[in-house]
Amino acid sequence: MKTVSLAEMKTGESGRVKKIYGGRGMVARLQALGLHPGKRVTKVSTFFQKGPVVVEIDRSRVAMGYGRANRIFVEIDN
Amino acid sequence: MSQKSKKLVLAGNPNVGKSVLFSQLTGARVVISNYPGTTVEFTRGQLRAEEETWEVLDAPGTYSLEPTCRAEEVAANLVSSADVVVNVVDATNLERNLYLTSQLLEVGVPLIVVLNLIDEAAQKGVKLNVSRLQRLLGVPVIPTVAISGQGLPELVAALPQARAGAGEKRSPEERWIWIGSIVEQVQQVTRRRQTWLEALELASIRPLTGLPLAAIGLYLTFKVIIGCGGWLEDLLESYFFEPFYLPLLQSLGRLLGDGFWHGLLIGNLQNGQIHLEESMGLLSTGVYAVFGIVLPYLVMFYLALGFLEDCGYLPRLAVMSDRMMHRLGLHGFAIIPTLLGFGCNVPAVLAARNLESRRERVIVSAMLAVAVPCAAQMSMIIGLVGRHGGSYLGVILAMLFLIWVVIGLFLDRVLPGYTPSMIVEIPPYRWPSLKAQSQKLFMRLQHFLTEALPFIFGGILLINLLHLVGVIDLLSGALAPLFRGLLGLPKEAVSTLLVGFLRKDVAVAMLLPLGLTAKQFVVGATVLATYFPCAAAFAVLIKELGVRDMALVAGIMLTLSTAAGTTLNLLLETVLPPPYLAAFLLGLAVVLIAFCGGSSDRREDRKFSLTKERGI
Numbered sequence: 001m002k003t004v005s006l007a008e009m010k011t012g013e014s015g016r017v018k019k020i021y022g023g024r025g026m027v028a029r030l031q032a033l034g035l036h037p038g039k040r041v042t043k044v045s046t047f048f049q050k051g052p053v054v055v056e057i058d059r060s061r062v063a064m065g066y067g068r069a070n071r072i073f074v075e076i077d078n
Numbered sequence: 079m080s081q082k083s084k085k086l087v088l089a090g091n092p093n094v095g096k097s098v099l100f101s102q103l104t105g106a107r108v109v110i111s112n113y114p115g116t117t118v119e120f121t122r123g124q125l126r127a128e129e130e131t132w133e134v135l136d137a138p139g140t141y142s143l144e145p146t147c148r149a150e151e152v153a154a155n156l157v158s159s160a161d162v163v164v165n166v167v168d169a170t171n172l173e174r175n176l177y178l179t180s181q182l183l184e185v186g187v188p189l190i191v192v193l194n195l196i197d198e199a200a201q202k203g204v205k206l207n208v209s210r211l212q213r214l215l216g217v218p219v220i221p222t223v224a225i226s227g228q229g230l231p232e233l234v235a236a237l238p239q240a241r242a243g244a245g246e247k248r249s250p251e252e253r254w255i256w257i258g259s260i261v262e263q264v265q266q267v268t269r270r271r272q273t274w275l276e277a278l279e280l281a282s283i284r285p286l287t288g289l290p291l292a293a294i295g296l297y298l299t300f301k302v303i304i305g306c307g308g309w310l311e312d313l314l315e316s317y318f319f320e321p322f323y324l325p326l327l328q329s330l331g332r333l334l335g336d337g338f339w340h341g342l343l344i345g346n347l348q349n350g351q352i353h354l355e356e357s358m359g360l361l362s363t364g365v366y367a368v369f370g371i372v373l374p375y376l377v378m379f380y381l382a383l384g385f386l387e388d389c390g391y392l393p394r395l396a397v398m399s400d401r402m403m404h405r406l407g408l409h410g411f412a413i414i415p416t417l418l419g420f421g422c423n424v425p426a427v428l429a430a431r432n433l434e435s436r437r438e439r440v441i442v443s444a445m446l447a448v449a450v451p452c453a454a455q456m457s458m459i460i461g462l463v464g465r466h467g468g469s470y471l472g473v474i475l476a477m478l479f480l481i482w483v484v485i486g487l488f489l490d491r492v493l494p495g496y497t498p499s500m501i502v503e504i505p506p507y508r509w510p511s512l513k514a515q516s517q518k519l520f521m522r523l524q525h526f527l528t529e530a531l532p533f534i535f536g537g538i539l540l541i542n543l544l545h546l547v548g549v550i551d552l553l554s555g556a557l558a559p560l561f562r563g564l565l566g567l568p569k570e571a572v573s574t575l576l577v578g579f580l581r582k583d584v585a586v587a588m589l590l591p592l593g594l595t596a597k598q599f600v601v602g603a604t605v606l607a608t609y610f611p612c613a614a615a616f617a618v619l620i621k622e623l624g625v626r627d628m629a630l631v632a633g634i635m636l637t638l639s640t641a642a643g644t645t646l647n648l649l650l651e652t653v654l655p656p657p658y659l660a661a662f663l664l665g666l667a668v669v670l671i672a673f674c675g676g677s678s679d680r681r682e683d684r685k686f687s688l689t690k691e692r693g694i
Contacts, residue, residue: 025146026498028142028144028250029141029142029501031177031250031254032141032142032144033174033501033503034173034174036254039254044280044283045280045283045284045397046285047397048285049401050401051400052410054504058173058174059171059202059204060174060504061283062501062503063283063396063410063501064500065404065409065410065498065499065501066499067498067679068500068501
């Protein structure tokens with residue numbers, strides 16, 4: 001199994017959130033949005049040039065900037 | 079109001095339909111849209127149930143009771159002051175919504191859970207066992223479709239049964255485990271085939287399809303607003319103002335004779351005739367400016383904005399523009415206040431409350447105040463400058479865009495700290511409800527008429543009075559060298575700056591009687607658009623930014639405005655014809671974005687690499 005950040009993940013790949021690196025505020029905010037360790041996510045959009053990332057969690061979609069996506073690590077399904 | 083009514087607070091995640099429910103319960107009109115963060119301040123209304131009167135408060139949406147921005151703070155404070163909290167939950171997305179519910183249960187406030195959007199959930203193949211959910215949560219659970227009113231009588235009837243949760247404190251991890259077990263017991267999901275709307279949802283967030291879609295969409299919106307607005311303007315002109323209003327004014331003019339009242343109400347005659355655009359009387363230019371020029375475009379703009387808001391496109395636009403906004407020290411979500419600013423800067427500055435850091439709020443407010451003209455002013459510019467040809471309009475818009483970019487780059491560089499990147503939920507596309515659309519349009523027009531009319535008439539009155547007293551002559555004399563030397567404008571244009579503080583649209587209209595050339599008109603309109611916010615916007619900016627930051631913004635404004643006016647005066651027509659100048663300014667802005675931006679991004683990178691080294 002491979003662990004990569006959400007930013008590096010490819011569109012269409014799914015996996016489980018392993019670890020989030022960030023301050024308390026960021027972790028709390030992601031947590032409230034349903035993005036927390038153990039959660040399944042699917043990446044639905046990748047932007048070129050360090051652009052934003054869109055992921056699907058359950059039936060909701062969350063967009064986040066590259067800086068944040070870069071600090072969320074996901075264990076990708078094989 | 080002798081009897082103290084109980085306080086009912088509507089709380090829930092952003093964009094789950096709290097405001098719809100609120101307006102259904104209280105009959106009050108509120109703005110609702112399909113993007114997270116429409117409500118930034120609470121709204122108050124009254125609900126008369128059988129025996130009791132409830133004071134209903136519509137809180138801004140929040141994902142948790144630990145606030146991360148100002149709008150969420152408001153929500154958390156409201157919850158702690160409530161007698162009963164109605165927790166509005168999005169049935170299509172139970173798991174995420176229950177996080178706030180779990181916190182509300184821990185706080186121990188009397189609670190009712192509303193499962194809203196139950197119809198949309200069914201459409202998406204989500205089946206919920208309501209009675210089991212009610213048993214597991216230990217508080218009443220009412221399924222509703224707020225927009226159609228389904229389930230609301232049941233909700234009102236259930237209000238007295240609101241119960242406090244068990245009050246058991248949990249850690250965030252424990253909350254998610256608890257939620258997971260609940261969702262497993264009450265929710266059944268069947269997969270459905272992808273609809274074309276869902277295909278479009280995906281296409282509009284992916285760069286290869288989304289960027290062209292955004293560009294085409296915005297271009298068409300702009301074209302439609304200008305086209306339909308112009309058509310409406312002509313219609314009004316030839317079916318109302320020409321045949322009815324003008325003759326009416328003329329006979330009134332004869333009745334008044336020559337004197338103070340004639341001067342004030344009708345204004346100056348041109349070759350013995352009233353000129354609706356140039357006479358500058360309250361009833362001539364005053365009425366014509368508002369209803370003949372501004373209103374047609376305003377209606378079209380708000381119709382388009384309403385549609386964009388309600389269908390759920392705006393957060394997608396945030397994704398599309400995120401890359402560019404990052405170069406300017408902001409992130410994609412800031413595009414939403416910016417777009418609102420094209421309607422009126424006041425709600426736009428308030429909408430900036432959804433941004434997390436003060437830094438972002440200052441940058442976006444400054445950009446709004448200086449470089450985003452409101453709909454009224456834009457209508458005037460389109461209506462008056464457009465006559466000289468679209469390319470002159472292009473010069474003004476390109477100049478404003480350049481100024482907008484320069485402010486972002488400058489503030490991003492000088493303000494300390496960095497802008498955290500965005501996190502925003504992307505709602506599904508929904509067909510806007512006709513009722514909500516017309517209500518929103520009506521509210522916005524009403525706001526425009528009640529707020530703008532007094533200022534417009536006040537502005538014209540003031541100018542007439544100042545003329546009489548001689549203040550204007552004094553000021554014009556003092557500022558004449560600046561105006562003539564740098565901007566190439568006659569000294570009479572000075573008075574428009576005074577009026578511009580009251581109403582920008584009237585100020586632009588005041589340029590007409592001066593008999594300016596197309597070039598002077600472009601310079602004047604650009605300076606008027608940027609030199610200072612109107613009184614209403616100024617008041618809200620001071621409130622949101624504080625005096626110190628506002629002083630900084632004001633300094634930027636005056637500098638950039640003079641610089642822009644001077645540049646246009648030097649370059650337009652003398653060096654470059656308008657289409658080339660517009661292209662040049664636009665190109666310059668793009669180059670600046672590409673090569674000069676990103677100060678805050680670099681600061682964030684530096685910070686992140688530090689934390690990585692420390693192994694946090």
